[in-house]
Amino acid sequence: KNQVEQSPQSLIILEGKNCTLQCNYTVSPFSNLRWYKQDTGRGPVSLTIMTFSENTKSNGRYTATLDADTKQSSLHITASQLSDSASYICVVTRKSSGTYKYIFGTGTRLKVLA
Amino acid sequence: NAGVMQNPRHLVRRRGQEARLRCSPMKGHSHVYWYRQLPEEGLKFMVYLQKENIIDESGMPKERFSAEFPKEGPSILRIQQVVRGDSAAYFCASSQDRGNEKLFFGSGTQLSVL
Numbered sequence: 086k087n088q089v090e091q092s093p094q095s096l097i098i099l100e101g102k103n104c105t106l107q108c109n110y111t112v113s114p115f116s117n118l119r120w121y122k123q124d125t126g127r128g129p130v131s132l133t134i135m136t137f138s139e140n141t142k143s144n145g146r147y148t149a150t151l152d153a154d155t156k157q158s159s160l161h162i163t164a165s166q167l168s169d170s171a172s173y174i175c176v177v178t179r180k181s182s183g184t185y186k187y188i189f190g191t192g193t194r195l196k197v198l199a
Numbered sequence: 200n201a202g203v204m205q206n207p208r209h210l211v212r213r214r215g216q217e218a219r220l221r222c223s224p225m226k227g228h229s230h231v232y233w234y235r236q237l238p239e240e241g242l243k244f245m246v247y248l249q250k251e252n253i254i255d256e257s258g259m260p261k262e263r264f265s266a267e268f269p270k271e272g273p274s275i276l277r278i279q280q281v282v283r284g285d286s287a288a289y290f291c292a293s294s295q296d297r298g299n300e301k302l303f304f305g306s307g308t309q310l311s312v313l
Contacts (some may be wrong), residue, residue, distance in 0.1 A: 109240070119301060128203070128290050128304025129242070152255075174241065176302075186255075191241030 087112045089177050097196045102165055106193045108158040108175030116185060117177040120149055120160045123172040123192070132160070133175075165197045187199035201226070203293050204273075205305035218278040218285070218306045220296050224293030231274045232261045232302065233259075233266060247261060248274060281312045 089110045098104050110118070117136045122131035133142050135151040135158060142149050146169075148161045162169055175190040202208040203264040211277075212218050213277040224231050229250050230244055234242040250270035259266065268274040288309050 121302075126307075128292070129302075130304070131301040134301060173255075175255050187244070189234075189242050189244070194239075 087177075087179055087186075087188050089175055089188050090171075091175050091190040092192050094191075095194040095196070095199060099166055100165060100167060100197055100199050103161065103163050104165060104195065106160045106162075106173050106195070108160070108186070108190055110158070110190075112156075112176070112177040112179045112188050114180050115143060115153065115156075116180040118151060118158050118175045118178070120147070121174040121176060125171070127175045129172075129174055155158060159167075162195075165195075165199060168177050168198050170195060170197045203291055203303050203305035205289075205291050207308060208306065209309045209311070211311045211313065212281050214282055215280050218281050218310055218312075220276040220278075220289050220291075220310070221273045222291030222293075222305060223273040224274070224291075225295075227302070227304050228293035230294045230296065230300075231268050233274075233276050234290045234292065234295075236288045236290060236307075245276070245289075278310075281310075283312050286310055286312045286313050299310050 092107045119134045120132045123129040133144050133149040139155050147161045151158045161199045172192040172194050174192045179186045207223050231248045233245040234244050246259045246266045247255040254297045263279045288307045290307045292304045294300040
């Protein structure tokens with residue numbers, strides 16, 4: 086079954102600390118994986134995209150990794166800031182017979198405290 | 200280039216009334232997706248449309264819900280005879296093409312059914 090599971094469900098850290106969010110998927114055939122950030126009351130915004138051949142990609146303090154063999158991705162946030170408080174959503178694109186479908190994880194809710 | 204525009208931002212309806220949610224995709228985007236989100240939960244796919252066509256409505260309830268994306272004008276998500284369980288945030292996203300394109304989300308419409 087094509088699923089995307091994220092962990093932890095929620096996370097609280099102190100400002101300045103690092104954290105890592107996990108995404109495991111069973112989606113096949115795999116096309117790409119994106120991490121989105123959703124601030125409270127807003128729509129999600131794309132942070133990074135990972136394709137099959139990419140292992141690591143950075144976007145400022147955000148670093149995403151992908152292990153296509155184990156079907157795992159992580160999002161590492163360095164030196165967290167209060168503005169990082171949000172939900173982080175892993176979305177895997179499945180390509181089958183020329184059509185695409187986006188499979189959403191349920192997200193990790195991150196709270197950064199001062 | 201304005202982003203994805205959704206209106207209204209907040210909509211209050213009494214049970215039995217109709218709710219119409221509008222979504223104007225980004226300029227040049229011909230693919231529209233509607234998602235529903237309950238508090239503290241992930242985004243749930245409802246329907247995917249291209250101009251004048253419904254491509255995938257596998258996530259949409261069979262009754263009371265309908266969607267359209269006319270040749271001219273915004274995409275409309277219509278909920279007839281609303282019930283309290285319809286209360287949720289409804290997000291619209293658009294993309295230029297389907298597949299490896301990232302989704303651009305609107306800020307959502309918060310529907311409250313009294």
